[in-house]
Amino acid sequence: MKSGRSTNYLSRSDAISLLKKEGCNESVIRHSLTVSKNAKRIAEDIKANGYDIDVEFIEIASLLHDIGRCKTHGITHGIEGSKILKKISPKFARVCETHIGAGLDKKEAASLGLPARDYLPETLEEKVIAHADNLVQGEKIVGINEAIKEFEEKLGRGHPAIKRVKELNDFIERLRKNAHKKRPL
Ligand SMILES: [Fe+2]
Numbered sequence: 001m002k003s004g005r006s007t008n009y010l011s012r013s014d015a016i017s018l019l020k021k022e023g024c025n026e027s028v029i030r031h032s033l034t035v036s037k038n039a040k041r042i043a044e045d046i047k048a049n050g051y052d053i054d055v056e057f058i059e060i061a062s063l064l065h066d067i068g069r070c071k072t073h074g075i076t077h078g079i080e081g082s083k084i085l086k087k088i089s090p091k092f093a094r095v096c097e098t099h100i101g102a103g104l105d106k107k108e109a110a111s112l113g114l115p116a117r118d119y120l121p122e123t124l125e126e127k128v129i130a131h132a133d134n135l136v137q138g139e140k141i142v143g144i145n146e147a148i149k150e151f152e153e154k155l156g157r158g159h160p161a162i163k164r165v166k167e168l169n170d171f172i173e174r175l176r177k178n179a180h181k182k183r184p185l
Pocket residue numbers: 065066077099100
């Protein structure tokens with residue numbers, strides 16, 4: 001599986017400094033730290049199962065996925081974050097754009113008032129970060145059933161975006177299956 005690896009990422013402390021510099025509040029920073037921890041653990045499990053995955057990119061990009069919340073907490077925070085990070089790296093920018101739920105297709109994006117195009121996670125790294133974020137409510141890591149319940153409360157049962165969240169969960173969890181037996185916790 002292709003991972004689209006590159007090098008020269010920001011350090012963890014540089015990423016946290018950037019969140020502060022752009023004006024993210026403490027709760028966004030604490031949420032981002034939890035998502036990063038969760039995403040890194042998932043990525044390490046997937047790597048332990050022999051897949052090519054860029055754990056370092058995932059750790060740093062997930063710290064920055066919500067940087068757009070320094071501008072707005074609305075649905076456009078993904079795009080706002082992308083604008084900020086484009087100057088640093090288009091790969092980081094893509095993570096901001098594709099992390100909402102399990103991504104949005106063109107039709108959903110347009111119905112939410114976003115520029116009409118697909119915002120779907122494509123690389124394994126983008127998928128892991130979107131999934132890891134779906135499993136974090138505030139600063140708490142939750143199971144998929146609890147995560148789905150929250151989406152249903154927000155979007156209504158049967159919303160197509162929820163089916164995609166479930167499918168992403170199944171895809172990622174298949175890749176990390178039994179990995180804890182292969183590496184120390
Ligand atoms: Fe977000």
